[in-house]
Amino acid sequence: MPPSPSQFRVRALTATYVGPGSAPVSGIRKIGSTLEVQWQRSAGDSDDDYADLPDAVFSSSVDLDASTAESRFYRARLLTEGAEGVSVPVRGKAHGYITVSVGSSNSCGIRTDGKIACWGWKYEGPSAIVPPADVFSSVASGHHGCGLRASDGKMLCWGDNGYGQAPPGPSTESWLSVASTYTTTCGIRADGVLDCFGFPYYPNLINPQDREGPYLSASLGESNLCVVDVLGTARCWGDNYFRQNSPPPLTFSSVAVGDNFICGLLQDGRMSCWGKNLNGQAPPGPSAEIYSVVASGDSHTCGILQSGKLVCVGLNQVGQAPPGPSVDSFLDVSAFGPSTCAVRIDGKVQCWGANVVGAAPVLPVTDVLSSVSSNCGIRKDGTLVCWGHVSSDWALPTGRFTSIAVGTGFGCGLRTDGRIVCWGRDEEGQAPTAPSADTFTSISAGAAHACGVRSDGKVLCWGFNNYGQAPPGPSADSFTSVSCAPESTCGVRVDGKVVCWGNNWFGVAPSGPSADTFTSVAAGGHHSCGVRTDGKVVCWGSFNTDGEAPTTPSAELYTRVDVGHSHSCGLRVNGTVSCWGSNFYGQLNIPTPTETFSSLSVNLSKTCGVSTQGKLICWSVDWYGEAPPPGARP
Numbered sequence: 001m002p003p004s005p006s007q008f009r010v011r012a013l014t015a016t017y018v019g020p021g022s023a024p025v026s027g028i029r030k031i032g033s034t035l036e037v038q039w040q041r042s043a044g045d046s047d048d049d050y051a052d053l054p055d056a057v058f059s060s061s062v063d064l065d066a067s068t069a070e071s072r073f074y075r076a077r078l079l080t081e082g083a084e085g086v087s088v089p090v091r092g093k094a095h096g097y098i099t100v101s102v103g104s105s106n107s108c109g110i111r112t113d114g115k116i117a118c119w120g121w122k123y124e125g126p127s128a129i130v131p132p133a134d135v136f137s138s139v140a141s142g143h144h145g146c147g148l149r150a151s152d153g154k155m156l157c158w159g160d161n162g163y164g165q166a167p168p169g170p171s172t173e174s175w176l177s178v179a180s181t182y183t184t185t186c187g188i189r190a191d192g193v194l195d196c197f198g199f200p201y202y203p204n205l206i207n208p209q210d211r212e213g214p215y216l217s218a219s220l221g222e223s224n225l226c227v228v229d230v231l232g233t234a235r236c237w238g239d240n241y242f243r244q245n246s247p248p249p250l251t252f253s254s255v256a257v258g259d260n261f262i263c264g265l266l267q268d269g270r271m272s273c274w275g276k277n278l279n280g281q282a283p284p285g286p287s288a289e290i291y292s293v294v295a296s297g298d299s300h301t302c303g304i305l306q307s308g309k310l311v312c313v314g315l316n317q318v319g320q321a322p323p324g325p326s327v328d329s330f331l332d333v334s335a336f337g338p339s340t341c342a343v344r345i346d347g348k349v350q351c352w353g354a355n356v357v358g359a360a361p362v363l364p365v366t367d368v369l370s371s372v373s374s375n376c377g378i379r380k381d382g383t384l385v386c387w388g389h390v391s392s393d394w395a396l397p398t399g400r401f402t403s404i405a406v407g408t409g410f411g412c413g414l415r416t417d418g419r420i421v422c423w424g425r426d427e428e429g430q431a432p433t434a435p436s437a438d439t440f441t442s443i444s445a446g447a448a449h450a451c452g453v454r455s456d457g458k459v460l461c462w463g464f465n466n467y468g469q470a471p472p473g474p475s476a477d478s479f480t481s482v483s484c485a486p487e488s489t490c491g492v493r494v495d496g497k498v499v500c501w502g503n504n505w506f507g508v509a510p511s512g513p514s515a516d517t518f519t520s521v522a523a524g525g526h527h528s529c530g531v532r533t534d535g536k537v538v539c540w541g542s543f544n545t546d547g548e549a550p551t552t553p554s555a556e557l558y559t560r561v562d563v564g565h566s567h568s569c570g571l572r573v574n575g576t577v578s579c580w581g582s583n584f585y586g587q588l589n590i591p592t593p594t595e596t597f598s599s600l601s602v603n604l605s606k607t608c609g610v611s612t613q614g615k616l617i618c619w620s621v622d623w624y625g626e627a628p629p630p631g632a633r634p
Contacts, residue, residue, distance in 0.1 A: 038353045040086070042073040047089050050075060096347020101299075102336040104140025104182050106159075109341075109349055110136050116147055132156045132169075140220075141336075142180035146187075153190060165198025186225055188215045194227055210235070221257030221296070222402030222530040224275075228252045232267055244275040250286070258282070258296030258335075263303075265294045272301060274390060281314025281321075297321075297335035297353075302342070304330050320353025343577075374406035374603045380614060384413060397433070407445035407484070412452075414443050420452055446484035450490075453479050459491055467504030485509065486524035490530075492518050498530055508541035522602075524563035529570075537561050539571055549580030562602035569602050577609060587620045 016402060042050040050073075075089040095117070096131045100109040106120030136147040143184065144159035144166035151172030157166035163183040174190040183199035185201030215227045224245070225236035232251035236244055242260050252274055255264040261275030261282040269290035273282035279299045289311075291303040300314030300321035307327030312321035320338045328350070333342040338354040376386040382400030394411070399421075401413040407570030410424030410431040422431035428448045438460065439525025440452040449463030449470035457478030461470035467487045475491075477499070482491040487500030489511035500509035516538060519531040519578030527549035529543035537556030539549035548566050556578065561570040567581030575596030579588045585605045595617065599610040608618040 040077055042089070045071050045073070045091075046071050050089075052077075071445050097137040097349050098347070099139065099332045099344045100334050100341045100343050100349055101139050101141040101352075102334040102339050102341045103143070103145070103180070104336060105143050106141055106145070107339075107341055107351075108139045108141045108145050108147075109343070110139055110147075112347060114150055116145070118145060129159050131158050138178060140178045140180040140185070142181065142185070144185075145180050146178050146180055146185050148175050148178055155187065157185065163199040167197065174304055177217045179218045181220045181222060183382055184220060186218050186220050188218055188227070192216070192230065194218060196225070210237075217254055219257040219262075221262075222259050222298075224257050224260070224262065225262075226255045226262055228255055228264075233261075234264055236262060242276040246399060247274055248272055248284075254294070256294050256296040256301070256335075258301065259298040261296065263294050263296050265291055265303075267524045269306070270303075273301065275528075279315040283313060291334050295333045295335040295340070297340065298337045300338075300340070301337065301530055302333050302340055304333055304342075308345060311338070318354045322352065350507050374411075374412055374601055374608070376404055376406050377608075377610065377616060378402070378404055378413075382416060386411070394423050396423060405443045405445035405450060405484075407450060408447045408486075410445070410448075412445055412450050414440055414452070418455060422450070428464035432462070442481055444482050444484040444489075446489065447486035449484060451482045451484055451490075452488050453482050453491075459489075461489065463464070467503035469503065475579050481520055483521050483528075485528065486525040488523055489526060490521045490523040491520050492530075496533055500528075506541045506543070507622050510540070520560055522562045522568075524565075526565060527563060527568070529561045529563050529568050531558050531561050531570070535559070535573060537568075539563075539568065542566075546582035550580070560600060562600055562607075564602040564607070566602045567602070567605070567607075569600060569607050571597055571600050575612060577607075580608065585620045589619055592617055 016495055016555060017082055026290050030256065040050040040052055053139055071091050071093040073089045076087040080144055095113065097109040097111055097113040101107060106118055108116055108118040110116055116131040116136050116139055118131055126138060131145060137150040139145065139147040144157060144161065146155055146157040146166060148155055151169060154170035155175050155178060155255065156169035159166050159194050163169065165183050165185045176188040176190055178187040179195060179398050184196060185198050185229055187194040189195055194211045194213060211228055211362065215229050218227045224236055226234055226236040228234055234247040234252045234255050236247060236478040237625055238244065244260055244262055246517045247262065252264040253267045255262055258281065261273060261277060263273040263282060265271060265284060270286040271291050271294055272285035274284065275282050281299050281301050284470045292306065294301065294303040297320060299305045300312055302310060302321065306326065309325035310330045310333060311324035314321050316322065318338050320340050324522055329345045330342045341349055342350040376384060378401050381559040384396045384401060386394060386396060397413065400416045402416055402491055403410050403414040407430065410422060410426065412422040412431065414420055418445055419435040420440055421435050421458050424431050432449050439455045441455055443450065443452040446469060448554050449461060449465065451459055451461040454460055454474065458474035459479050459482050460474050463470050465471065469487055469489050478494045480489040480494055482489060485508060488500060490498055490500040490509060492498055497513035498518050498521050499512040501511065502509050504510060506526050508524060508526065517533045518530040519533055522528060524533040527539055529537055531537055538553050542549045546566050557573045558570040559573055561568060567579055569577055569579040574577055576594060577590055577597055577600060578591060581587065587605055587607065596612045597609040598612050601608050606618065606620045
């Protein structure tokens with residue numbers, strides 16, 4: 001009996017308005033069919049002339065090109081089998097920002113309407129933390145957030161309060177400035193007195209008489225606390241290994257504390273730094289250039305010149321400190337760790353460097369890809385592209401490739417002629433750069449070893465072999481595929497049985513052969529999974545503390561599965577992705593749940609996939625830019 005039609009309606013929402021539901025339309029939603037919502041935007045500030053927004057096909061989509069100067073109308077177009085309709089339009093305007101603060105696990109900014117918006121860890125999803133709705137004049141981010149209310153200077157905090165660093169407000173006193181880091185908040189009260197709360201490291205360093213000031217501003221880092229008094233003198237406390245507590249006898253307007261170094265903005269606009277300068281992040285100065293704002297991270301410093309252009313110095317390993325001058329002009333800049341965010345003159349926030357837990361979202365990789373492995377992919381033309389922490393140190397081989405495998409600090413690719421070439425770390429012989437003598441049909445990489453299936457079906461491994469994960473010589477059995485874990489290897493034999501070798505800690509690599517037959521297997525460090533010939537996923541190993549290795553076969557059918565440290569993801573038969581296990585870093589928060597994928601790669605706590613349109617989509621933790629999310633914040 002055919003399914004009965006269902007009623008569908010859609011609704012458009014923006015940050016400013018909530019639109020009513022559309023008139024209902026009838027259609028049939030079959031099992032395995034997709035429900036597509038395409039967002040549309042008007043050409044001007046009127047309810048007409050709509051066009052589809054590129055890549056905005058889901059309810060959580062963001063309009064990255066929206067102007068902050070004028071409003072637009074938005075509506076959603078719903079498509080399913082047998083039904084199509086559009087929502088009632090709603091008028092919206094993108095918010096601009098006036099200031100931004102990058103924290104250890106999240107970032108916050110003050111919009112042009114004075115409201116605070118935050119992003120990163122615990123600021124997205126159904127249980128997201130919501131900052132207070134008051135109008136603010138300043139904001140500071142750590143593992144928590146604190147802001148000063150514009151009307152009376154009272155402090156309000158939100159988020160993690162495990163050490164008392166984010167007491168519920170508003171405060172009794174009024175404040176002049178606020179600064180925060182992981183578990184500590186410090187500020188200057190309206191009477192000029194320095195006060196700190198939270199983890200008691202900094203308060204215990206400061207003598208009571210030294211808190212009196214009067215001070216104007218404070219800056220807080222991982223190892224130091226610095227203030228500027230009413231005479232422009234800088235004072236610092238904390239770690240003094242690099243003489244961070246000995247600022248030069250100059251007159252300052254503000255200071256920015258980094259990791260074991262400090263940079264200050266003099267009252268004449270020049271910059272002067274002191275402390276650790278191993279990567280050039282703390283030039284002693286005073287500088288010849290005049291700055292309006294200075295910000296310091298772990299090992300880099302960025303500043304905005306009088307012209308509005310942004311320049312950076314110091315370590316640029318993950319793109320956190322592009323030397324500049326920038327093409328765009330900026331109003332404000334903030335840095336923490338290996339991340340930087342800045343407010344452009346059009347009011348939009350732009351971030352670069354490491355996107356730690358979503359605190360500094362960057363633009364997506366724009367290449368059209370055919371497959372992905374960890375932080376590398378194959379473009380449609382067969383060439384290689386890599387991004388993230390170590391990619392700048394890699395000399396990628398040229399040529400055309402059909403598959404790729406990335407291990408710890410190295411990678412190997414299978415060329416169109418069947419030869420394997422590798423790059424990156426090679427201490428254990430895991431990444432020989434010369435093309436292989438044999439030809440292969442597939443390849444996989446572990447922590448310091450790699451294996452491939454030769455054209456004759458035999459498995460050949462190379463690299464570190466301390467647990468027997470990379471035995472010399474070709475295998476006796478013939479295989480259809482192979483998968484490398486950090487210290488073990490599993491393969492699917494031609495008879496469909498899975499056999500494993502190497503370190504069987506946590507039961508991840510039983511020698512087998514398996515009782516069931518499989519089409520593919522994914523070996524991991526704490527658990528392994530495989531797709532049986534009936535399409536169901538079966539997992540083994542680990543303690544299954546987060547449900548990453550369920551003890552029963554999956555109810556749904558899959559074509560492929562991959563595993564991380566404490567989560568797993570699979571490609572369903574309809575091409576959509578499903579993930580299970582730990583969601584501590586958002587591993588299960590698939591940004592485009594109805595998107596169909598052609599390739600999937602799970603690594604530790606991050607996941608990347610290539611959509612059927614060739615678009616790279618990544619989610620979860622992005623410590624060093626390996627997992628750029630599908631969009632940036634306007």
